[in-house]
Amino acid sequence: MENLQEIWNNYKGAIIGILIAVVIWFTKLYNLILVLILIALCAFLGNYIQKNKEDVKTKIKDIIDRF
Numbered sequence: 001m002e003n004l005q006e007i008w009n010n011y012k013g014a015i016i017g018i019l020i021a022v023v024i025w026f027t028k029l030y031n032l033i034l035v036l037i038l039i040a041l042c043a044f045l046g047n048y049i050q051k052n053k054e055d056v057k058t059k060i061k062d063i064i065d066r067f
Contacts, residue, residue: 008015024030049056
């Protein structure tokens, strides 16, 4: 019994993380998480482009010129 207690004390965070990952996997919440991450990234990108229009235009022109 002491061995299990020692394992729990040493690897508590990993065990909890694995359990949370299994729950997310079985409930297919990973689809929701991916969609929320995609929404946040697109919002950030849209905001960045809106605030830095000239810089973005210049960078896109440079990329197109390379091709």
